[in-house]
Amino acid sequence: xxxxxxxxxxxxxxxxxxxxxxxxxxxxxxxxxxxxxxxxxxxxxxxxxxxxxxxxxxxxxxxxxxxxxxxxxxxxxxxxxxxxxxxxxxxxxxxxxxxxxxxxxxxxxxxxxxxxxxxxxxxxxxxxxxxxxxxxxxxxxxxxxxxxxxxxxxxxxxxxxxxxxxxxxxxxxxxxxxxxxxxxxxxxxxxxxxxxxxxxxxxxxxxxxxxxxxxxxxxxxxxxxxxxxxxxxxxxxxxxxxxxxxxxxxxxxxxxxxxxxxxxxxxxxxxxxxxxxxxxxxxxxxxxxxxxxxxxxxxxxxxxxxxxxxxxxxxxxxxxxxxxxxxxxxxxxxxxxxxxxxxxxxxxxxxxxxxxxxxxxxxxxxxxx
Ligand SMILES: *Cc1c(COP(=O)(O)O)cnc(C)c1O
Numbered sequence: 001x002x003x004x005x006x007x008x009x010x011x012x013x014x015x016x017x018x019x020x021x022x023x024x025x026x027x028x029x030x031x032x033x034x035x036x037x038x039x040x041x042x043x044x045x046x047x048x049x050x051x052x053x054x055x056x057x058x059x060x061x062x063x064x065x066x067x068x069x070x071x072x073x074x075x076x077x078x079x080x081x082x083x084x085x086x087x088x089x090x091x092x093x094x095x096x097x098x099x100x101x102x103x104x105x106x107x108x109x110x111x112x113x114x115x116x117x118x119x120x121x122x123x124x125x126x127x128x129x130x131x132x133x134x135x136x137x138x139x140x141x142x143x144x145x146x147x148x149x150x151x152x153x154x155x156x157x158x159x160x161x162x163x164x165x166x167x168x169x170x171x172x173x174x175x176x177x178x179x180x181x182x183x184x185x186x187x188x189x190x191x192x193x194x195x196x197x198x199x200x201x202x203x204x205x206x207x208x209x210x211x212x213x214x215x216x217x218x219x220x221x222x223x224x225x226x227x228x229x230x231x232x233x234x235x236x237x238x239x240x241x242x243x244x245x246x247x248x249x250x251x252x253x254x255x256x257x258x259x260x261x262x263x264x265x266x267x268x269x270x271x272x273x274x275x276x277x278x279x280x281x282x283x284x285x286x287x288x289x290x291x292x293x294x295x296x297x298x299x300x301x302x303x304x305x306x307x308x309x310x311x312x313x314x315x316x317x318x319x320x321x322x323x324x325x326x327x328x329x330x331x332x333x334x335x336x337x338x339x340x341x342x343x344x345x346x347x348x349x350x351x352x353x354x355x356x357x358x359x360x361x362x363x364x365x366x367x368x369x
Contacts, residue, residue, distance in 0.1 A: 013239035034218030036061035043364030092116035117156035127161035132180040161195035170202035170227035242330035259304025282357030
């Protein structure tokens, strides 16, 4: 069956973004692509073959996501940010068996991994996560040397890397980045065999001193800018456009209303298009009356409230609008009013949330362009 909602991901844009990131970080720095939450909503199933050939490894949030990459046939480096539950022995064993690099941030998590490695009969690779100020996952920096020693004392666990994460790399005031960086550097063990990494997209773009020998870009690979406060422009290209088709067009009289709460009143005789997308598909309800879509290349304001499965757009000023016409919900032009970045701004959120929320009704496909 055909679906009216499609997300097209441009293969050439993804290649371009990986290319500019590689050039920006230079030789000798590995690119570990963050693909958590279904590639930030872009769709792992369709993107996997393309991404697998472009990057040096993947990072995911959950153990399930890590194991899914193995099921897809990926044999390379996979880093899992979050730990398996302490009593979930099945997943703990599978992570070791599948040679997923696990994150360690405490002695109790270390003990679980050591136990699993012994049960499975394999050595478990781990990266130590250090909290240098973000206050989330990670061992407080002061206690890191002690945990490093504990990892090295485990017969079946091997410390292969160490990392941290910045809290303010994409904020207006980014002074904390340098404090976190200094603290991170101060606890790095002297031997040079560890993979060290700290940089997310914003830090990669603006702070070369955070690159070490691996970086963890997420959003930048999909072509969006993590925030408006970045100083460098490395020329990313947004990879995704989301389209729908008009399923109805109707004429309404001046003074009539539309949508829940009758929040919109037409101040002239108008034409309204019905678009089959709503907040159930991840089109934020708070964009009601604020955002535009593009019908036949021209701006059509979203009028009235966005419903779960549909919304109304004002097409009065667009000539010859017909049922079946293309509606561009999200543009892959970052300067367009319906770009991911601009929709995020209108919705009072970040670009990440706009793409992650795109629902399963939207059929993803890769444009080989
Ligand atoms: C999500 C995440 C990243 C990627 O962040 P972007 O801003 O998308 O580049 C990197 N590291 C960690 C620990 C993350 O959770």
